[in-house]
Amino acid sequence: MPAPPLPSLAEHIARHGLAPRKALGQHFLLDAALCARIASLAAPLEGRHVLEVGPGPGGLTRALLESPAAEVVAVELDRRAIAGLAELGEHFSGRLRVIEGDALRIDAGALLPAPRRIVANLPYNVGTPLLIGWLRQAHLFESLTLMFQQEVAERIIAAPDTEHYGRLAVLSQFRCAARMALRLPPGAFSPPPKVWSAIVHLVPHAEAPDPALLAALEKVTAAAFGQRRKMLRSSLKSLGGAEALLEAAAIEGTRRAETLSVAEFTRLAELVLARAG
Structure with missing residues (x-):
């Protein structure tokens, strides 16, 4: 029925x-x-x-x-x-x-x-x-x-x-x-x-990243966009060693967060993760 x-x-x-x-x-x-x-x-x-x-x-x-x-x-x-x-x-x-x-x-x-x-x-x-x-x-x-x-x-x-x-x-x-x-x-x-x-x-995306890398990316983007009007060399200070980090990623410290590509943010996150051990 x-x-x-x-x-x-x-x-x-x-x-x-x-x-x-x-x-x-x-x-x-x-x-x-x-x-x-x-x-x-x-x-x-x-x-x-x-x-x-x-x-x-x-x-x-x-x-x-x-x-x-x-x-x-x-x-x-x-x-x-x-x-x-x-x-x-x-x-x-x-x-x-x-x-x-x-x-x-x-x-x-x-x-x-x-x-x-x-x-x-x-x-x-x-x-x-x-x-x-x-x-x-x-x-x-x-x-x-x-x-x-x-x-x-x-x-x-x-x-x-x-x-x-x-x-x-x-x-x-x-x-x-x-x-x-x-x-x-x-x-x-x-x-x-x-x-x-x-x-x-x-x-x-087909390839799933290490969860630790996503956590590092969350940390980096929170710092960068938390003070988005500032240059990265200032906004990333909370991560410690901001200028060395940016130099290792080949990113100018005078840039601002909104100019970075996803790939550049990923590079920064990889460096933060590597530095953490």
Whole structure:
């Protein structure tokens, strides 16, 4: 016997009292066509185990479950949404697993078997820390298709010596090939946010670096961009021996952080790591 048709998202929200909460950074995407388009950006999904964070009423969740994905694991902090997501799981023959909890505390590698992909309309207030955490274990994922505020998305894909280039661009591009895949206006969401949003598609590089090198890169970029108006010979002083470090990397101390390529930052991180022993 076929499952009864799903209620519309508007009906689902009304039934479960899912008015968006500002404190949780919630802006619901209710357009089924847009949700399907986002799911398609993460293709191919055949046989993949997909992590979704902050599904809310489940618009994107429905689109992912309508794809050939083997399983969707949805991590949701808002308890109000859990019952509605459980109903969705019943409709799709148990291919949805719902985890109530904070995605910042979830070990995605332990939660999902390989092959894994992440597809998520991230809550605005935790998007960046979630991405940084996933970059540290990017080798576990085939791809990450993530929605951010457009300004954050631009910071992820930015090139050196441009307005948005900074620490997030260096760390993201060190671990992944990143591109802007889709922009969405405020009116696509309920309630409309004050800014545009954008989807970034990230594909981890085939070779996973030593975790210690990524930690060194985080340290170097924190120092360099923490005082980005200063010359590197000043901004990197907190690392100790800044001028010797820059000389060994063949980088002029009078340059500023935003002019360095990802490769140059990587060279500095390698030297910092080697100096540490």
